Amino acid sequence: MKIGLIGFSTRNYIPYIEYYENIFKSNNISYECIFWDRFNNDNTKKKSNEYTIHVVCKPGMNKLRKIFPMYKFKMELERIIEKEQYTHLVVLTTVPGVLIWKKLLAGFKNRYILDIRDYSYEKYGWYRKIVEKLIANSYFTAISSNGFKAFLPQSNKIITCHNIGSNFHEEKEVIDLKDKEKITIGFVGGIRYFEENCKLINIFANNPKYQLTYIGRKNLDCDLEGYCKKKGIKNVLFKGEFNNAEKPEIYKQIDFINAIYGNESLEVTTALPNRLYDGILFKKPILASKGTYLEEIVKKYGLGFTINLETVDINIVESYLNYYERRKFYENCQKYLEIIKKDQIEFIKNITYFTEC
Known part of the structure; x- marks a missing residue:
């Protein structure tokens, strides 16, 4: 088993990735992370088990201007997946999932996790239909807010997670x-x-x-x-x-x-x-x-x-x-x-099952 974790930004903006990594490490499972640095143009870099794709696509850019960098990211992402021969994937947010949806359905059915952290382009019918297919063919789909059920299809594959890292700092005092x-x-x-x-x-x-x-x-x-x-x-x-x-x-x-x-x-x-x-x-x-x-x-x-x-x-x-x-x-x-911790225990349990499939 070799797992690819696909992010849509740099590590600093994905604190919840630790849950996946901790389980993979504790089970001695080979994995690699693929991040997107959207603020710098450069060749793709690999350090240890982390790839960083460098293609400028800054938040707030005109949507039409995002098309070419999105395409470049997609092509580089697919190249890495082919090169590394991953057996399983974890796709963090829907956009990278939609960009490579044909590859996911053709080669990774029930062997990928879709992790949804925001609403993006679901107002478009074609996008919504692809997301529905991705959920149906995932091992499971995690959502960080139950509010997302307003625009997602009903599915018994959807579970709740939270946008919180595993090694969080917690204050014990409250100022008056x-x-x-x-x-x-x-x-x-x-x-x-x-x-x-x-x-x-x-x-x-x-x-x-x-x-x-x-x-x-x-x-x-x-x-x-x-x-x-x-x-x-x-x-x-x-x-x-x-x-x-x-x-x-x-x-x-x-x-x-x-x-x-x-x-x-x-x-x-x-x-x-x-x-x-x-x-x-x-x-x-x-x-x-x-x-x-x-x-x-x-x-x-x-x-x-x-x-x-x-x-x-x-x-x-x-x-x-x-x-x-x-x-x-x-x-x-x-x-x-305490509610968050209970949800996270169930989330972690499902990641563990994923590593055994």
Whole structure:
């Protein structure tokens, strides 16, 4: 058995890949990872058991301009699969699965896992039909949000997993937000959703009690820093890329997590972002958008509060602070973390069965 793990980005954006790798290592199964560096053009590099395909296809690029780099990625991916003679595959997200769908159905039926982490092009009927075929012919299909069932076919092959690494850091203390003179609202991750974040920034613009922080690589279509300079907004801080090992220190400087994504498309209304898990692990309340599956989770488990960007003002944050109880919030985080752990045990069990087929 030799397994190929196919990612659609670099390792830093795929924390859950550890679950697969840990099981493969513990069972002495040969495997290799294939990543896509979408920010640099270069020859494909192999280091140890990791391939990195270098083809520029930056988030926020015009969709037509993505066609050629997608094609190059597909061709290079298929070349590696042929060269390495993998017996099994794990396909992380639907796009690479759709790009090589004929190869998967012809050569890997019931010998691949499809791992779905977001909504992509399912609004197109042809894409949706291919995804349906991929699910039906997979060994099993993992989804990171039950909200995805709104656009996926019903199937007994679908199981729930979570966008959380296996070796996560968990804070045991919760700070009392009521004692803080200044509140920092932080967005940690790939910076996008320009219009929604402009509205959020405007709510807190130049208010001395609030600091907004954006940490991560920005999308081409999300120049929030330029927007703040143009509007003369001084209480917004921008920092560049980070690696996941830095998160514990990053979140020590943050009081609320900005998980505002809008609610106008299935891409944002059905997903559960990495920031949800950051909030649970680092014990930070989450700001979520109304009309999303994230809102359901945040409300149900008491993990923060939701806002409507069209009508909200600072009073909703002040109201949350007035009723905030750090011990209760800690307990809420732990309850949801236990649910996640149970789901992950079932997920891991299915990966183990996969290695035996």
